[in-house]
Amino acid sequence: MTWLNDTLQGIFVGGGYALTAVGLSLMFGVMRLVNLAHGDLAVCATYLVTSMMAALGVPFLAALLLMLPLAFAAGAVLQLALFDRALRTGPLAPLLVTFGLSIMIQNLLQQTYSANVRGVPAGSIDVSAAHLGGLVLPGLSVLKLALALVVIGGLSAALRFTGWGRRVRATSDDVAIARLQGIRVRPLFATVTGIAIAAAALAGTLGAVTTGVYPTLGTLTLIFAFEAVVIGGLGSLWGTLLGGILIGVTQVLVSQVSVPYATLASQLLFLLVLVVRPEGLFGTGEAAGQATGAEA
């Protein structure tokens, strides 16, 4: 029963990873853009939530809901002002631009908030939990997994069934021809990045309730999210969910034996997938081929 409960906790942890990673997966799938500042933007949002709670005196969930449209807008503005230009100049520029953005954000946060770990007081949802037989259902973890399912499910459905999704997929297939069909690519990409950053901001803030937040947290966030995307298969949203869950389950199970080896175990899982199935579990090989083709 302990093992079953550990696996369940691992799935919950993985849901958080997947919710962070889904934006990374979406941006890579649609624009072939690897956003190295993804985790740092999530950390920014977390600090914003703590600042709003302090300044406006609003509770955690209210501040979280207020932050989401701002995160969407920040993503859209970044896309229009920065990433679009970077994408136009070739495959190397987006990596450099987002890496530079990551460094700038980390240093700005250190200047503003100091390097100390800061708690995110979430009130009752932090400590609430339900018990079902021998299983523990922590309220926050259940919320994160549920949000991951809702966001990934909603995004998949929107991409599959809406006109917006059709335009996104068409543009991902062939940008030049999509333009000739009357599609305005810049605003379309801005919505994609807005959604990606908002999802990361949501995941990062909920995750920081458990771990606390510090300026360099984004790097760690990015690594786990990146591994979830690669394990699941580049550009596949459901694959990203599975990748996140596999990482989470591995970490929690190994940490029952030895806590220091938990992170190492997830890295080994990542390497194993790269060796055995480099295109990822749900990858077609097509996206990976396009990625390397774009870099050639």
Next chain:
Amino acid sequence: MTTLTVAGLDAGYRDFQALFGVSLDLAEGETVALIGANGAGKSTLLMTIAGALRPWRGRITLDGLDIAGLPDHHRARLGIAIVPEGRRLFPSLTAEENILVPTTGRGGPWSLDALYDLFPMVAARRSHRAGLLSGGEQQAVAIARALAANPRVLLMDEVSLGLAPAVVDGFYRLLPRIQQSGVCILLVEQDIDRALAASDRALCLLEGRVVMAGDSAGLDRDRLISAYFGAPSAPRSSATKTGPAPVPPDKPVPPGKPVPPGKRVPPARPVPPADPEVPR
């Protein structure tokens, strides 16, 4: 009433100029065939009109509005649609999704039902991924996708490329139904006889210049073939009289499209005499 006017158009790719002072106009409901060898600049002209390429010089007007400086998505909304060379469908979308992609906000006769009525073979394969369809089916989807925008001007680039003659015949039999919808068509076609039969007027491009133009029914076929190959006896455009020496257009030939010997664009020649057949 002139729908589309191109005047003095220069265009190309980076260092290579592919079009030299090209002028043409399309009247309401008219079909004009664009004839020329590989590398003559036909596809470049279509892509420049559609907006995928920026013109270097010259004017493009649609219903009197200068569109040469407008971005491609804007031109699509104003009513320019293209069936690109090699079809270029969105391979991961289904046939129907491809047809639903154009977002021009233009109303008109070409609803999804009307397009399925025109191309029953597309209706039968509507939920298949475009990348998995046969060449003929893909071409039908590409034409349907362009018509779905309910365009004023339809640019059709080598619809017959790589298709069986019977399939091509099928497309050309449907052309009158497309013409009846009031759209004007600029048609690129390698097969001269087919191009002349399907069009009201024809233009011949050689090395990026219009070297011959006239009513399709009245064009002298031998002279047209000479113009097509750039044979020494062919009359040539006066457009080059004051311009620089002709530069052979360097557009790469797409794979799977062999160039018959003798169809290659010949190297630069001396400045030719004026041609009375080219409208100035």
